[in-house]
Amino acid sequence: MTARKAGLVADLLPRLRPDLSRPAPDDLRTLFACPLQEVWLEIGFGGGEHLLWQRARTPKSALIGCEPFLNGVASLLGGIDDHGIETIRIHDGDARDLIAWLPAGSIARVFILFPDPWPKKRQAKRRLITPQLVRSLMRVLRSGGELRFASDDMDYAREALRVIGNDAAFAWTANRADDWRRRPADWPETRYERKALSEGRKPAYLCFRRL
Structure with a gap:
């Protein structure tokens, strides 16, 4: 430093x-x-x-x-x-x-972009996205608020989609089959994302709305 x-x-x-x-x-x-x-x-x-x-x-x-x-x-x-x-x-x-x-209801958007995927099976319990965290985010997000998640680890992306999607307080906003492959215009490319793309890993971009 x-x-x-x-x-x-x-x-x-x-x-x-x-x-x-x-x-x-x-x-x-x-x-x-x-x-x-x-x-x-x-x-x-x-x-x-x-x-x-x-x-x-x-x-x-x-x-x-x-x-x-x-x-x-x-x-x-x-x-x-x-x-x-x-x-x-x-x-x-x-x-x-x-x-x-x-x-409660104080946040309009939450971003969780490329969290550590903890890819080994014994590490999975250390992942950030859990039902408990999703419940906590439900409390602080206002109605109509947005939760954005991105990962270049497809196993983690599937798990996030399952965990967040299973919570009745959130709705996945995808309109097309390949929406999860498209980064919205107001979602900038990050340094980690560029690294993932250069190494051949295509990220998933997931957007959810707080009901």
Whole structure:
């Protein structure tokens, strides 16, 4: 980590980290200083390129990103500092702790893009997508809100489709047979996605609506 990024972790991150020791505000938009329409959540943002892309194109939406790995957090902090962004908050711990803190119906979109697939059979229990997590996301997503999931591991994509699709609170929004192969225009290609494609792995893109 560069000296600059280490300084941002020490000085900027504490100002952007939600204080989970206090009750969440009823309206999450009050966490931010400027007028906003809605708040989005990304779980596992990697280096933060998707968060920064969405922020640049949806200035009326704020984003909360969860990422436990410090190098990824530092990369996002660099982008926030470079562009003077005031509408991103960062939780650098377990996403489930943040989700439990969030008020019901407070999130308009959730992104879970290329989570670790834990491909070995003995590792499957460590996967992020579980019925318990889906229930938690159901609580914090507002009615009509969207859950987006992507993976280049087809076994994990099938499991996510089954687990989320089996929850009566969510509806898969696919209209055509190959929708799961098409990345929507407002869904940017990430660095990990480019790596997967270069290695011959075609991702699945799944979108669900909160009923």
